[in-house]
Structure formats: C-alpha cells, structure tokens
Amino acid sequence: MSEAFKMDEAQPRLLDETGQGLIGEPLDRPEGRLKVTGQARYSAEYAPERMVHGVLVRATITRGRVTGFDDSAAQALPGYLGLFHGPRFIRNPAQGMADEAPCQPGESIDYHGQPVALVVAESFETARDAAARIVVHYDEAPGAPVAPDTGEIEENEKRKSVQGDLEAAMAGAAAVVDAEYTTAGHAAAAMEPHAAIAEWRDGRLLMHGSLQMIRFNKNELADALGVSPEAVRILAPYVGGGFGSKLGISSEHVSAALAARALERPVRVVMSRQTVFDAVLRRTETWQRLRLGADKDGRLTAIGHEDRVSNLEGEGFAEPVSAATRFLYSAPNRLIRQHISRNHRTPSGSVRAPGEAVGMFALETAMDELAEKLGLDPVELRLRNIPERHPVTGQAYTARALAESLREGAKRFGWDQRPETGSRREGEWLIGMGMAGAGRSNMLVPSAARVTLSRDGALVETDMTDIGTGSYAILGQIAGEMLGLPIDKVAVHLADSDLPGASGSGGSFGASSSGSSVFLAARKIREILAQRLGCKPEELKVSGGEVSGGGTRAKLADLLPEPISAEAKIEKGKTAESHFSAGFGAHFVEVAVSEVSGEIRVRRMLGVFGIGRVLNEKTARSQAVGGMVWGVGSALHEELGHDPRTGHIVTRDLANYHIPAHADIPRDMEVVFLPERDDQANPIQSKGIGELGISGSGAAVINAVHNATGLRLRHFPATPDKVLAGWADGR
C-alpha cells in the first residue's frame, strides 16, 4: 500500500511519544565498520568480468569546434580498443535536480578541459597512454571571454527585489557601510573522484555511479543515452563525498555507458583529480556590493546586496548569493540585484550551501563593520534586527533560534572577554574574537520510501543516498523509533534506483525529506498494527516485542502472521506557502594572526544552531563541524585560479587548491544544538544541517581577524599576502 502525503498542516510530534530512545541519540553509523576496514565499496571498486578502462580526452582550446580525431598513434598500442565520441556526449554535468540530460554540444567546445571523447583499452595504463596520443583537430574561435568582467553581463531578473528607497535610506542613516567584496571560485573537491562502471545486461544499463540524487540521475542518464528510464539502473551505496559536485550525471557516466554498449563489455571511467577540477561544476567567483544603513539605535533602515556571478551561456544555474540577505535581518528599504557574466570558464553549479556560503561573507562582515561604527556589540546589533516576518515574502517564520543562538553562543564562548580591537598579543601573534549569524533555508523535496516490518525486524528501502551525511544511521533510527525495535533489528537499503525514489542528498533537504517518508511509511504500519490489536493509532505503544493500547496487549510477532509493507511519499504543501523554514544559528571564532608572516590561525570555533529535531546527535555534529571547517577554508585558503588567456583552472589539484588540512583546524570545534521542533517543516519536525555550518562561519573568522588586527579584509580567501598588504596600506 502506498500513501501520498502533502505537508499542509503541522503534524503531531509522534517521535516525542514513541519512547524507544533511538531518535536523536548519538549512535555510531551502522556502515562505519565497513568504512574503517576498507570493506565499503565505492563506485570504481567493482570488477565485473571482462571490464575495460576508459580515460576521457579533453579539449585543449577554450571555444570552437572539433573537426576530427586522429587516433593512429593509439592504434599501435596493444590493448587499445577504440575512441568514442559523438552527439550523445555531454558538455558538463547536469545541474542539481535537472531531471534531463545536460547540454549535448556535438562538436562544440565551450571551455578548456571539456571532455570530448573517451579512449578505452584493456588496461588503465594503456588507456591513459592512448588518451595522450589522440590528436584532436579543432576549428578554434579565438578571443573567448574568460574573466567575469569581460564577458557579456546580463541581469538576472528573477533575483531582483526592491522595497522602499535604498538610496534615500542610506543618505538619512546615522551609520552606513558601503563596501565591495570578492570571493574566489571554489571546488567541491570530494575525496572520491567521479567514477562510473557501466554494464549492459539484456538491454538494461547497470551503472555504479558516484552520485547524490539517484531519482533524478536515472532520468538524466536515460535522456542522455536516448533510452527509457526503465532501461537504467543506478547503484550508489557508498559515495565518497559530494558537496554538490555529484548532484547530476557527468561525462564519466555517459561515456562509460556508450562505450560499454558498443564494446559489449563493462567499462570503467574514473576522472583523474585534474579532470574533476576542470570538468565538474565549480562554485562561481563572486563580486558583491553590500550596503547597510542604520539609525543611531542600531536598527537597520537599509540593506542592499548586489552581486555578479558567472556561468556559461545556457546554464540555468546562478549562485543565489543574496539568499540569506533576503531573510536574516529586517530593514524597510531593501535592494537585491544579481548580474551574470557569461564567459567560458568551467561552468558553475551548486557547491555546498550555494548562496549563503559566499553571500554571508559580505553580509556578516558588513554587519561587524556597522556594529563598530555604531559603537554597538556585534551580537547586540544582530539581536536588534531580527524581523517579525520574512522581510521579502511576508511569511511567518517557523521555529527560529537566531536570538537564542546569539545569546547562548556569546555566553558559552566567553564573548565578554573579547579584547579591544588590536589589543591582545601573545609574542608575534595578535589574538582576536569574531562572530557571525548563521542562516540557511530549509526545504522539503518529494521523497518516497518503503518500510517492511516482519518478525525478524524492519527493512527500510529507498533510493536515498548516504554521501557521508548519515542517512544509513538516521533512517534506521526513525524506523526503529516508530516500530519499537532496537537499532540492530533495522536494516537500511539505499541508493538503488529500483527502490522508491527519494529526494536525494542535496540542499540539506535529504535527511528531513527522506526521513519524513520513512516516518510516514512506519506510521502507516503502526496504524495497521493498531487495527490488528483493536486500539486507536494514537494509543499504540510498541516496544520490546510487545504491542499495547486501549487496554489490550499482544506480542508483536502474533500481529505479524505475514510481514507488513507500507510505502509513503511526502511532498511540500500549504505550510511551505504560509511559513518560511530555515536553520538559524551563530558562529564564534578565536584567531591568532602572525605579525611577522600574516598567517591566520583559527584557535577555536563554536557553532550554536537550531535545526529542529536532531535525528542523530553524532552525525549532525559531524555535519555541522564539516560546514564550519569549509567556512575556514573559504575564508583563508580556497581559491580557483584561472589562466587569463584560456580560463583554464590552474589550481587544479589538491596541492594547488588548498583545502583545510589537519594542521589548519583546531581540535576545539564545539557544536551546540538548541532544543527545537519545526512543526511546519515536515512531520518529523527536523531541519537540514549539512550547510548551516558553512553559512556565516567564514565571516566569523574574518571578523575575528579584524578584532585581532584592526584590518578589514574584503577579498577572500584572506591569504597572508592580503594581511601584509593591509598593514602596508596604513596601519
């Protein structure tokens, strides 16, 4: 049986009544044993019989057409099996939730490093050698714009939002900030390179693919290949990180499937690390202008946030830089605008917290500057500007822990010990504290799951993925909590496209969306158990193999002559119109800045968050800390550099693109989740946490640098050269 549920009204907090003691508990990940012993198999780690190896051939021009391939030098290699290309090849990965094939450009080249063909050979070593021997002939169209200020600039009308009169409010304000900021492009750089093994069995494609959103990916791949979705099965039980980079299908999937069909052999294609940088969607660089005006009491009268991002012509995605600016603080006069530069860099797409991750650098460092101008504590400035209703849409907020997070964080961190700017020193190190607000919108995305209860326990089945996020853990906990089972009696099967289609992992909506579908399926089973026992569903108690309610009692096994299976699908409903749901919080950071080298070291961080019901305290904490570390990375280290002639990414490996390492991150990374239930978000009252940690954390680092040094850094990453230049400019 199947239930379709729309989130039209708040639901009873059933998970507070079930009393099994599983939900929220910091349980170990059930798949952890496999991960630490090397037994968890990722996409490249299957070895079907007769498998051969593919290596992508990529464009060495920025714009133009391929006029031909010459593989005669490769033909000489024993084990060379052929060169594959053609109209079904894709230009770049599908954007998140595209649900259809991305651009299939034919001979067209639109960026340096674009995959144009696949070489296949009996061994990886031969394929790699052969790929280097392929000569590609081009008709180059020189002069392609490859910098954001040289291409065509168009306004993104969808993002435009004007309320009141910003200019007039700025002119009349007691204190103003009007500054420009830039953030570098970022790479998701998941540790597992993009990988695919394609195998055709009786006309049906079996794809082991490192992917985040199987329900969408199946349709994307089918569309790209020109087959029906039923002819595609995708498996991705373990995914070595995604962060947005595996939302949509990419070249390795399509090329492997095409070659496998032609060769009638399984084909494996794994991107080299450099290909991952060149040919997977990056986070755009941004230019931003942030304007704030306030009255003398620190009440905002004006917020203006203008930005420029870049993407290739035809790509529908534009980083929503001002996302948090729309909902975090009140101000009667508002202006939000976005421009998109159309250029020929590697196309851009979603990377962890698209929007907030970069937009909050400007908003939250500007708030710090405004607080200084007003002589107000930055925590207090934020407390004075918490809106009653969503400032743009007028919606009511759901549970919102912004004020509590600010107060609780200040107390726990020892914010009252914050030194006067530039006053605390330990040898060559200047010490400072900074803070920022946190906000990340929360969504409910259609998601389905099946739960089966038998005498042996429960089985959860959905095509939801676990990309390190903890899906295996939390979905088991929800089912166990609802059905009165200990956690070792719940099995969770994920990431098989033949299972009910889930939201997938993205946008921090995975846990709540897929968790809700598991909850609803289990609730359906509870209703059947209540019926069999003869009580009302709300009276039902299930625990320790016993079922009771309405004065009667039975053994669970006796109510299960045959297993009960229920499927449920959730989608958003009226509460998403009446209410605005987001995770909120506050970041606090202490840094040390070397007066000698300009090096910035993070000494401790605290994040206080309200994320509705916490489903597993341990995996939630890991997600939060992960986000906070990403904030450090984007504040201090991470930068995609581009060759000014070709647009080609030059920081295209893990030596040149510096993601935080152990030595960059302190042990003292504290996370506090405030008790909260978000009744309008979904029936399990939870919210996402995967992206809230990065939303604002980088700004808190930069604000701490200001407190330590007096410098206002506005161009990120704030590498030591920028610190030294800031001092040279006049300290």
Add this chain to the structure above:
Amino acid sequence: MKITLDVNGVEKTLDLDARVTLLDALRDHMGLTGTKKGCDHGQCGACTVLVDGRRINACLSLAVMHDGDQVTTVEGLGTPEEMNTLQREFVSCDGYQCGYCTPGQIMSATGMMAEAAEGAPSHVSESLTAPADLDDAEIAERMSGNLCRCSAYPFIREAISRAHAAQTREGRE
C-alpha cells in the same frame, strides 16, 4: 614483470605492466579496494599503506619497485567483526563521514604512532632528540598529509589520541 609481494601476511605473485602503481596493483590486480585513490599524485594521502612498516603514498610508487616487500593495507588491520583499537575509535568518535579518506587516515595514523614511538620528531616537536609527546598539535602536524574534505579532523584526532592512549596503557602493563 613478475613480482612477489607479502600483502597483509599473504604472499602474492603478480605479473604486472611496469607502469602499474602499487596502489593500482592493490586495487585492480589484488581486489584490495580498501586502499583509496583520491588524487594519484601523492597530495591527499587516501592511498596510504605501510611498506616494511613505514607509511607511504601507494600512488607514488610503482608496484615493480616492491618485489619482496611487506605491504600492510587497511584490510590487514581488522575486519568488520573484529576491528582493531584504532578502527573502533574511528567508529566511536565519528572520525569520518563519507569514509573515502578513512583507510588512509587509519594507515597513516598507524605508521605515525610507530614513528613517534621510535622517537622521530616533527615540525612542531620541542626537541629533535627527546621523545615526542603525541599531543593534539603533534598529531595534527604528523597527520596533515591526509586530507578529509568532509572535515572530520577533530574527530579523527580524537580517535587517534584515544587509540594512542590505549596503546600506551597496554605498553605499560
């Protein structure tokens, strides 16, 4: 070329293309996929294994250079049913998320603790000759060749620190 390797205590003879890295020999020719390929350039540490007790990036070494060597991979430390102390602590501390860098972190930590026990100093050691106390700064420094994009760093170091304390206790007893 024909070589013989001792992998996790089992002797294996392989006939390999000279271009095959130790990493690909393990993953593709011996089915030991616990050792991960993250960058193939010695930049991320996901492929860390022990060769004759010392940690190396298996991607930077050709298999044919290791004829007769003893190689230890994550599969040689424990099994899902019987994890070793370090593996247990990684699970308990949530010292991972996606799990892809995890075998490398665990192998690197294993090699690192042995180096420290032998008195090898690091960049942050107070003394070049006195034995190093494996505090958090030492562990962070010595583990910085192992990247984790999920950023489980604090929890990885907590796991290593706990396993090290347990080892030290056992050593004293």
